[in-house]
Amino acid sequence: MNTFKALLEREYWEHRGAFLKTPLIIGIVIVVFLILGYLTTERFDQVLTNGQSIELSGKALESFNADDVSNVIDVFMLATASLYQFVLFVVLFFFLLGSLYDDRKDGSILFWKSLPVSDTQTVLSKLVTATLVAPLLFTFGLIISHLAFFIVFSVIFLLNGANPFTVLWSNIEFINNWGAFVVGCLIQALWALPIYGWLLFASSYSKRRPFMLAVFVPLMVGLVWYWYNAIFNYNLLKIGVFKTLAFLLGKSTVPFTSGMDTNAENFGFDPTDHTGVELIQSMLRGLNQSDMYYGLVFATITIALAIYVRRFRNTT
Template identity: 25%
Template sequence: MKAFIAMVHREFLEHRGAFLIGPLILVAVLFGATILAFTVGRVDARFSGAMFTVVPLRVFEVGFIAFGIGWSLYLIATLFFYCADGFAADKRNNAMLFWKSMPMSDFKVLMSKLAAALTILPGVIFGVALLSGVLLFGVAFVTMMINGTVTMGFLGGITQIYGQVALALLVLMVCGLLWYMPFMAIVGAIATVVGRWAIPIALLLPALISTLEWVTFGGYHPFMTRTWTFLEYRSALPDTPYAESWFTSETPFSGIAFATDLINRLDWVQVGIGAVFAVVVIYIASEYRRRVNDN
């Protein structure tokens, strides 16, 4: 177990540039741009009447949610490239013999990479997203100080918003990782065979499969087949009516309501099938890797 945890930690050390250093730089740039916007007068922090207390809280709420969505999209894109690179890294840097000398099978080595993609790497991005919320919290607090309207009620309200949005972001990331697990496994398995060429192959594979179904069984065109319809369904998280209704309302955001809505609408049967499919794909890839290395 210790060896497996060490392997997962190794994945973080080898890819911390994309999952830690790069995001921290982006946060610093965005925070600096926000501070600059206030200092040069691009943003007017002076409000009057009810705007004293309503606007800063609403801006923080929407801003933190926007940051969370942005980091979620960043995570999806980065994990795609990680799977295409990480699963082929041992072969590329000639470290295969070293890892073969450890009491770790090829299956466990590849599973450690998938485990890293589901745990420590997204966890770092989640931490960066929370840091973004803290910095945004500071901007909202300074705005209220400028207006002279900092109260205990304001601090309580903004702390509650932070907790609700953080909860929603955590549930969104967890559900997204479970939902997209089979896609990550496919990209990683292809990478064990063709290396970084897994990126264009993984992008073209759905179209090729759908075209093959169209040629074999007929239809209007390659993008109107059962395969393509299923892939469209499987490539997007379910819509949450709560998020749509909240955005057009004036009520505070409820992370509990959002999380409950998302969890209830997620097809957990598909999640279970996808998890089994991912393990099977990784096992096949590990067998290929073992046989190729033995030869």
């Protein structure tokens, strides 16, 4: 168990930049845009109406309905959470693609393999990093970003004579929204597991360009399937493989919508219309689909193959 902990710590050392700094940098960017936005509107306001409208709106904020304010904050928190989940998927995509390839490329695999750590442990440590450690670090980054955001807002309110505690802080549903993010990340990991498994396999197997293997092979399979049906069955609408890929990518990048069915009536499902609790319930309901089980089987096979190949592939 000590070994596994050390392996996870190792991943953290190597990828701290991607897992910890990325969410914090996005947070800083959002806060900077907020401040810039505020400064420019104030400037326009000064020029156009001598600053009257901001003063008015500052006062007006306090008379807003608490439910409305709460809704706006929910939408903001869930929208940023959804953005973070999307970024998390992109970060993990490249992390996994390099996870069993980079050390073969620079030869350091010969050092890792000189230690009493089995290849199964190594591969599983990459998987646990992707499914648990990185989401936790992103959660931490999201919380810091949200707090920074609200603090900046509070200062702006104070400058405009509004009380940030009554207007803002008392209306924030921290537990619901952050809870939705955490649950969303875990459900994202479940939906993305076949993709993660495939990436681990590509990373473990590839001799030169894991990206080509990981991306182009599924696309080629999809194309072959499409043209096979078009030519031999005269069916131009069979896009089975592409549909599956799009389905998985959709659920993996925007887990908040993973609870919806793929039929037309739910097409306009907008996660920001819902509260955190409703989202969690919807996502959990979405797990009970046969696609989820096929995905888990596929993930198990690809991860096992990644471990198998890792045992004898030491160079690129």
